[in-house]
Amino acid sequence: MLISVTGIDGSGKSTLVRGLTEALTSQGHEVVVVRPMHHDAQLLRMFAGARRLAPDDTAWAQQVEGFIGLHTCWVMAAKTCDIVLPALERGAVVVSDRWVADHVASQGWFGVTLDPAAAPLDRLPAPDVEIFVDVTAAIAQRRIDARDPEGSVGSGPEFLTYFRERLLDWYGDRPHLRLDGSEPPQTVLTWALSTLNGRLSR
Numbered sequence: 001m002l003i004s005v006t007g008i009d010g011s012g013k014s015t016l017v018r019g020l021t022e023a024l025t026s027q028g029h030e031v032v033v034v035r036p037m038h039h040d041a042q043l044l045r046m047f048a049g050a051r052r053l054a055p056d057d058t059a060w061a062q063q064v065e066g067f068i069g070l071h072t073c074w075v076m077a078a079k080t081c082d083i084v085l086p087a088l089e090r091g092a093v094v095v096s097d098r099w100v101a102d103h104v105a106s107q108g109w110f111g112v113t114l115d116p117a118a119a120p121l122d123r124l125p126a127p128d129v130e131i132f133v134d135v136t137a138a139i140a141q142r143r144i145d146a147r148d149p150e151g152s153v154g155s156g157p158e159f160l161t162y163f164r165e166r167l168l169d170w171y172g173d174r175p176h177l178r179l180d181g182s183e184p185p186q187t188v189l190t191w192a193l194s195t196l197n198g199r200l201s202r
């Protein structure tokens with residue numbers, strides 16, 4: 001089973017992923033956690049360098065953001081082939097910290113339109129359960145400020161507001177489990193498990 005956990009930065013995705021991993025492992029499931037969009041530090045420095053090379057050149061900036069957006073799609077494809085598909089084939093529960101929804105919803109902020117014909121997103125497996133941990137931008141920003149006083153890539157109230165609105169659009173009529181991430185972590189976990197345990201025991 002593939003479970004994706006989606007939400008704006010600071011919404012509590014990683015916290016929920018950790019709770020799910022612990023709970024499902026203790027029930028006897030093999031749980032594999034993946035962060036399909038996570039870039040290593042060297043790649044992030046490369047992106048930052050590319051942005052700095054010509055900061056006032058709009059055409060260059062668009063080219064760089066387009067490259068980063070598309071590159072991330074291929075990172076997801078590679079991690080899916082290396083980690084997700086083999087785990088699903090042997091019957092493990094895969095818990096993914098972000099999935100396609102996160103990437104598609106955030107890219108407009110960077111001026112990037114992902115062309116499904118050029119990006120492999122349509123070929124990635126659809127999650128069996130999509131969990132959307134939803135919090136307001138203000139709550140997320142407070143948590144990010146407390147966690148990363150230096151700031152991080154996905155921060156800033158305007159970005160978070162944009163990202164959340166696009167996620168709400170994305171999930172408009174798609175089946176998903178939306179959880180109120182402003183509740184305490186244990187409450188969010190209990191809600192998620194009550195849905196998952198019904199699906200996993202089938």
Ligand SMILES: Nc1ncnc2c1ncn2[C@@H]1O[C@H](COP(=O)(O)OP(=O)(O)OP(=O)(O)O)[C@@H](O)[C@H]1O
Binds near residue numbers: 009154188
């Ligand atoms: N339900 C919650 N209530 C209060 N605080 C929470 C809750 N969930 C997570 N937090 C805290 O908020 C911060 C962000 O949580 P977490 O790292 O899980 O979010 P995230 O969505 O994975 O963030 P990012 O996408 O930026 O990595 C952490 O300091 C965490 O302890």
Ligand SMILES: Cc1cn([C@H]2C[C@H](O)[C@@H](COP(=O)(O)O)O2)c(=O)[nH]c1=O
Binds near residue numbers: 038039044098
């Ligand atoms: C939401 C989003 C993020 N990214 C980038 C930003 C980070 O480098 C990673 C995500 O890392 P995380 O630790 O797993 O949150 O990916 C991106 O390229 N596209 C996005 O939509």
